[in-house]
Amino acid sequence: xxxxxxxxxxxxxxxxxxxxxxxxxxxxxxxxxxxxxxxxxxxxxxxxxxxxxxxxxxxxxxxxxxxxxxxxxxxxxxxxxxxxxxxxxxxxxxxxxxxxxxxxxxxxxxxxxxxxxxxxxxxxxxxxxxxxxxxxxxxxxxxxxxxxxxxxxxxxxxxxxxxxxxxxxxxxxxxxxxxxxxxxxxxxxxxxxxxxxxxxxxxxxxxxxxxxxxxxxxxxxxxxxxxxxxxxxxxxxxxxxxxxxxxxxxxxxxxxxxxxxxxxxxxxxxxxxxxxxxxxxxxx
Ligand code: ATR
Numbered sequence: 335x336x337x338x339x340x341x342x343x344x345x346x347x348x349x350x351x352x353x354x355x356x357x358x359x360x361x362x363x364x365x366x367x368x369x370x371x372x373x374x375x376x377x378x379x380x381x382x383x384x385x386x387x388x389x390x391x392x393x394x395x396x397x398x399x400x401x402x403x404x405x406x407x408x409x410x411x412x413x414x415x416x417x418x419x420x421x422x423x424x425x426x427x428x429x430x431x432x433x434x435x436x437x438x439x440x441x442x443x444x445x446x447x448x449x450x451x452x453x454x455x456x457x458x459x460x461x462x463x464x465x466x467x468x469x470x471x472x473x474x475x476x477x478x479x480x481x482x483x484x485x486x487x488x489x490x491x492x493x494x495x496x497x498x499x500x501x502x503x504x505x506x507x508x509x510x511x512x513x514x515x516x517x518x519x520x521x522x523x524x525x526x527x528x529x530x531x532x533x534x535x536x537x538x539x540x541x542x543x544x545x546x547x548x549x550x551x552x553x554x555x556x557x558x559x560x561x562x563x564x565x566x567x568x569x570x571x572x573x574x575x576x577x578x579x580x581x582x583x584x585x586x587x588x589x590x591x592x593x594x595x596x597x598x599x600x601x602x603x604x605x606x607x608x609x610x611x612x613x614x615x616x617x618x
Contacts, residue, residue: 347375352377387412398427409437552573560581
C-alpha cells in the first residue's frame with residue numbers, strides 16, 4: 335500500500351500493543367476495499383490517555399481502537415458514548431464526532447456478528463458464561479440485550495459474578511443473570527446451553543488447563559465459544575467437541591470487532607466475502 339499525503343491514519347492505543355493483530359485486520363481491509371487508510375499502534379502510558387485522545391483528534395486521526403489498560407479510563411476523554419458501551423463501562427473504538435471522539439464497544443458487536451455468522455441464536459437461548467472479568471461483563475450485557483432467557487455466570491470469585499449480574503439485571507430490569515460459584519456448576523439445570531469461555535485459563539500455547547475439568551459439565555453444551563484464539567483449539571473446545579458439539583475460538587470475534595470498527599470509521603459495509611478473506615490472512 336502506498337502512503338500518500340492524503341492517507342488517513344487509524345491506530346490502537348494501549349500498553350502493550352506490539353503483539354496486536356489489529357494492524358493486520360485493518361490494513362488488509364483497507365487493501366481489499368481500496369481505502370486510502372493506514373493503521374498502526376501507539377503505546378500510551380496510564381495517565382496519558384486524555385492527552386493522547388485530544389492529540390489524535392487534533393491530528394485529524396480517523397479513528398482509534400483502545401485496548402488494555404485504557405478501556406474504562408478512556409470514557410472520560412469522549413464527547414459522546416454509545417449507550418451499550420456506556421452500560422458495559424468499556425470502550426474499544428473511537429469515532430470522530432463534533433469536537434472530539436464518540437466511543438463504542440465493538441468487542442461485543444464482534445461477538446454478536448460471529449454468533450450470527452455461525453447461526454447461533456441468542457434470542458430465547460440459555461447461556462453459561464465462564465469467568466467474570468471485563469470480557470464476561472461485556473458478553474453478559476450482549477446476551478441479555480439479545481434476549482437470552484437465562485444466563486448462568488460462573489466465577490471462582492463469586493463476588494465479581496454477583497457484581498456483573500446486579501449491573502446487567504438492573505440495566506435490563508429483569509433477573510435473567512444468575513451468578514454462581516464455578517465449583518457449583520453441577521447445580522445448573524438441564525442442557526442445551528451456549529457455553530462461552532471468557533477466563534484466561536488455557537491462554538498459553540500448549541496450555542491444557544481448563545476451568546472445569548469434568549466431562550459431565552460439557553454435556554450441558556449445545557455449542558461452545560472460547561474467546562481465546564491462541565492456541566486455535568483450547569482444551570475447553572476439545573472437551574465440547576468430545577461431546578459431538580461444535581466449538582469456536584475467539585479469532586472471528588476478534589476479526590469482527592475490527593470489521594465493526596472499520597465500518598464505523600469508513601461509513602461502509604464489509605461483505606462476508608471480504609471478512610472471510612481477512613480471516614484467512616489471520617489464520618496464517
Ligand atoms: P478479561 O478482561 O479478559 O475478562 P480479567 O478481567 O483479568 O480478563 O478476567 C480473567 C477471568 O479469568 C476472571 O474471571 C478470573 O477469575 P477470578 O475473578 O476469580 O480471578 C478468571 N481466571 C483466571 N485464572 C483462573 C483460574 N486459574 N481458575 C479460574 N478462573 C480463573
